[in-house]
Amino acid sequence: MTRKIWLAVAGAAVLAVIGVACAGDDGADGVPGATGPAGAQGDTGPAGAKGDTGDAGAKGDTGATGAQGETGAAGATGAAGATGATGEAGADGATGAAGADGLDWPGLIPAAYNDADPIAGGAAYAKWWKTDGGGTGIQPTGPAADFMRCKSCHAWDGNGNRSSYANRTGQSSGKATRPDVSSVDLRAAALSETPSELFDLIMRPAGRPLLQESNAHPNYSAEGGLTDDQAWNIVKFMKEGWMEPTALYDLTVTGEQMSWDYSTTPRTLITPTLTYSNVGAKGDAVNGAAVYTQACFECHGVDGTEIDIGGRSLGQFIREKPHEAWFKAKFGEPGKMDPAMVTVLSDMQDLYAALADVTNFPDP
């Protein structure tokens, strides 16, 4: 009886406690418990910080000649966030400030340039020995004057043989008293060169002798050539006094460049065709008539036919030679017309508009 009770007590204890050493006989090992559920997943780490905004682009370069500076480069993309998700890309950097406008002519402006007179300079460009252009009034003796006049080689518009003088040459057309028209773009040079550079290019001590017939640019610093004052006046005229042709008229040049065709007997001169259009189209004819009455009427008469200009009336002259007419109205014609009759571009445009009208200003 005692042993039976003890066994029952021991068996119950074995069920409850595994592997407990008991006094007496060892019980069988218990079955292991089931594995516990997995722990909850860890929280996601915080998202990375937003990348820094890129630096602003560098300021644009200073423009070379009057041109605007380049746009600055966009800023760099911000760095990726450090921890967790990649941070948002940083915003593009602000566009760099536009570079400052380049100076028309960097460096010092010589005092002689400041003192120069562009109206006398324009007159000198036409005929530099005339007094209105600052000359002595005495034409240098020697070969034809045309080999010394700026306009003969560079044209009234400064564009040489690429526009209004495209159908005009000297020696190659057989008129040996005229020089060949230069292909140089004097208007572009006037804007890109500094006043001092232009002065040197005009005076050109290494140029050809003044009185020699040649198509090369003369040495105007030679005895009997330009005075320094005249050269500075011309420089100022070139930089500030020239009127833009397209403000007054349009010109189309069609056909081959001027040349001789030797395949025929006798040889044939090939010339391009020049067509002027829109003369005075940018002006106001009513105001132009007022300019005319005030400045030209006294000599050229009510309808521009009073003075015979080589067989032309004034209206016809403007319509056929618009590249030259403004030059006379602005710089004069020594002994005939005063300089500076019309100096404001809009007045010149208006005057052109009035004179382009063939009803009010007829051919002779």
Ligand code: HEC
């Ligand atoms: C007989 C023709 C002739 C005459 C007259 C002449 N030039 Fe020239 N000029 C040239 C030729 C050709 C060139 C281009 C070659 C050179 O630079 O030598 C030139 C070049 C120039 C240049 C340099 C242009 C450049 O892009 O480098 C300037 C400025 C100039 N001439 C101004 C004048 C002025 C102002 C006058 C009048 C005072 C004048 N020229 C008279 C033929 C002439």
Ligand code: HEC
């Ligand atoms: C004081 C008198 C006078 C006045 C004012 C005058 N002209 Fe003349 N103009 C002349 C004479 C004289 C001629 C003839 C020149 C010639 O035969 O070469 C002339 C010729 C011209 C020529 C042709 C130039 C040439 O070289 O063949 C033009 C262009 C011209 N005048 C425009 C004008 C304009 C525009 C006005 C007004 C802004 C004006 N003129 C005012 C007297 C004058």
